[in-house]
Amino acid sequence: MGKNLVRFVFTAFFVSVLLQLLAGFPLYIVKAQSDSDSDGILDSEEKSLAFMYAPYLHFVGGEKFYPTSVLYHVENSALYFRDGDVTRLIDASPTVKSVSSYKSDNYYLKNTLGVYEEIAKDYQEKRKTIGDIVYARVTKSGGYFVIQYWFFYAFNPGKLNQHQGDWEMIQVVLDSDEKPLYAFYSQHFAGEKAIWDDVGKVNGHPEVYVALGSHANYFRPYQGKLGMENDVVGGSVTLKPGDYRIVLLSDSSPWLEFGGRWGDWAEQADIALGAVGPTGPGHGENADKWYNPISWGNKLFSVDQTWFSLSWIVYNSTYIILAIVVALSIIKTGRIVKRKRDGKLNIGKVLRSKAGIGVVLGIAGVAIYLLAMFMPWYVVKGDVQTSALKTIGEVDLALIDGVDGVRINTLQSNGLTGLFGLGISFSIILLSSVILSFLDIIGIEKPRSLGRKYIRSGIASLIPVVIILIFIAQLSTLVTPLAAMVGDIPPQATKMLDLISSSPISGSYRDTLDSYGTVYLSWGLGIGSYLFVVAAITRFIAGIILGISTSGVEE
Secondary structure, eight states: HHHHHHHHHHHHHHHHHHHHHHHHHOOOOOOOOOOOOSSSOOOHHHHHHHHHOOOOOEOOTOOOOOOOOOOHHTTTEEEEEETTEEEEEEEEOOOOTTGGGOOOOOOOOTTOOOSSSHHHHHHHHHHHHHOOOEEEEEEETEEEEEEEEEEEEEEEEEEOOOEEEEEEEEEEEEEETEEEEEEEETTTTTEEEGGGGSSSTTEEEEEEEEEEETTEEHHHOOOOSSSEEEEEEEEOOEEEEEEEEEEEOTTTOGGOOOOSSSSOOOOOOOOHOOOOOBBBBTTTTGGGHHHHHHHHHSSSEEEHHHHHHHHHHHHHHHHHHHHHHHHHHHHHHHHHHHHHHHOOOHHHHHHTTTHHHHHHHHHHHHHHHHHHHOOEEEEEEEEESSSSOOOOSSEEEEEETTTTEEEEEEESSEEEEEEEGGGOTTTOOOOOHHHHHHHHHHHHOOOOHHHHHHHHHHHTTTHHHHHHHHHHHHHGGHHHHHHHOOOOOOOOHHHHHHHHHHSEEEEEEEEEEESSSEEEEEEEHHHHHHHHHHHHHHHHHHHHHHHOOOOOOOO
């Protein structure tokens, strides 16, 4: 009893002394740092990395839509379900939380504000209140740190397709020591990748050039016109880190569970036409980016300084060609002036001789060549009557000419539109050759010399036709890379491409697609190509006449 009492008193004394000591010091509670998404990266580190590599977003002047909140779209939408050609309203007033219950890709959020103009007007009025939003996700994949930035736009008024809602993204890849290695930018069906040293940066933040309307992402302001591209990019408007709010994504963000489409789905065929709203991060076409970010990025087209140089040349090709033509025109004009001064300008004497017929034919050849520029070079027409796609009778499905380059019919209201990076006016190059040809005629000194130029220009007249036929003949070989970009291509489409490739000069095709309907196609060289052939023949004859005729001019 005595021993227990002593032990109790001693313990009480010790505790009282300890409490008095602690009373003189502030009390700290040690709390373990959180990793809310259990991906092995602390939340604090995720936030730090997301802000460290937040991009500078450069937009073209005239852009009407900027990265915004998904809440804006959901609040303006009604939730529908599609079962084949039948749709039904599910929820007239969904929320970002309620949509998480709908995981099937048959659901879609239709913006009820109306068409493009109404949505653009409403968004512009509310943008300042909503602010600009960029969603960020930091995760690990294959031993790498992956920082993704997801951009949601209320509308996609692109050249090749238009639809409500638009999801785009970029990602920065770091090694295990958090050193940046690569950047991957989404574009249309695929995208581009570049090593970190080739990425434009401002204070370590990657620069992104966002295409007008389509919101595809590029590394340079002069890209968009080379390769499988057809975009206008620039840097008139810039959103810097700090101009927009970064919202960190996690698996607990409720709307991430929504498996449907972020936009209207008016017709069953809208998916094939690219007119349906996109699926969100982790679903549909965006699933691979979310779950396999490294393997997805490794499949992208790799760009480097060489590609950027080629892009710059193509972007400035009009000015480069004009500069060359002006320089050559000045040289040729100087020669004409010198020959005039030396009495060696013989255009009048040649025209009065038998060789004049050759000169006149040559001029006719140039005129025919000029006319050919503005006529169709190649035409693919079609009459499609299926349950998925329909045309109003026979329409132009693809057209090549010298003014607008290569255009395709998207079977949407915007009709024919430029096809990727081939949307370049070839007439600039051809018109330049016409100007130089007329200077050669005016500055004629020796008929035979002009005759040789006629023959060479006659061969050159056939170049557009030859290039077109080679391109058409290679269409069937594009099926595999095209499928890698847009997904599986229907067997009927592959068959049509094979037929066109095997008979590039002209042909037709008619087929019944099971219970879907009928398709009729016709294709062939346009009147412009035949005029090129006529121009070539005319120039050949003119060259021969000048070569054998006497003109009284010393050769």
